[in-house]
Amino acid sequence: xxxxxxxxxxxxxxxxxxxxxxxxxxxxxxxxxxxxxxxxxxxxxxxxxxxxxxxxxxxxxxxxxxxxxxxxxxxxxxxxxxxxxxxxxxxxxxxxxxxxxxxxxxxxxxxxxxxxxxxxxxxxxxxxxxxxxxxxxxxxxxxxxxxxxxxxxxxxxxxxxxxxxxxxxxxxxxxx
Numbered sequence: 474x475x476x477x478x479x480x481x482x483x484x485x486x487x488x489x490x491x492x493x494x495x496x497x498x499x500x501x502x503x504x505x506x507x508x509x510x511x512x513x514x515x516x517x518x519x520x521x522x523x524x525x526x527x528x529x530x531x532x533x534x535x536x537x538x539x540x541x542x543x544x545x546x547x548x549x550x551x552x553x554x555x556x557x558x559x560x561x562x563x564x565x566x567x568x569x570x571x572x573x574x575x576x577x578x579x580x581x582x583x584x585x586x587x588x589x590x591x592x593x594x595x596x597x598x599x600x601x602x603x604x605x606x607x608x609x610x611x612x613x614x615x616x617x618x619x620x621x622x623x624x625x626x627x628x629x630x631x632x633x634x635x636x637x638x639x640x641x642x643x644x645x646x647x648x649x
Contacts, residue, residue, distance in 0.1 A: 478547035485581030488588035514557030540568030547574035
């Protein structure tokens with residue numbers, strides 16, 4: 474089966490719903506005949522970026538690795554969905570610029586109070602207590618995308634509504 478691959482790059486704060494959206498969309502895209510891989514930030518850190526910390530340099534290295542793998546998959550006909558915070562705009566733009574297949578940035582926007590309320594791992598609480606250093610949104614910046622192809626507001630809309638907006642964009646570009 475021949476297919477055009479692309480990268481669907483989810484970015485947003487921890488707890489905004491990046492992985493949830495990717496997991497929700499995967500079977501929908503597969504039912505449409507797409508081969509799909511999810512590059513989850515936590516899983517990549519464990520398996521591809523083990524030993525990296527959370528300094529800006531280490532975060533950039535981690536995101537570049539995710540971008541490299543996403544590009545390999547996408548240029549070989551796979552839909553590569555990434556679900557990593559990817560807090561720095563410059564690195565996201567760099568990855569976009571290197572992409573050899575369509576690149577769709579999805580900003581999964583949710584206010585800090587909403588993601589803190591959803592925080593099942595207690596990460597925000599630990600960051601606020603100073604236990605976790607360099608935590609995005611608390612003690613480290615998150616730079617919102619300036620030109621994301623799709624913006625979903627997971628603090629205001631349910632997963633189905635966010636997914637519908639993403640699918641509508643993909644359909645409008647002939648990707649899904």
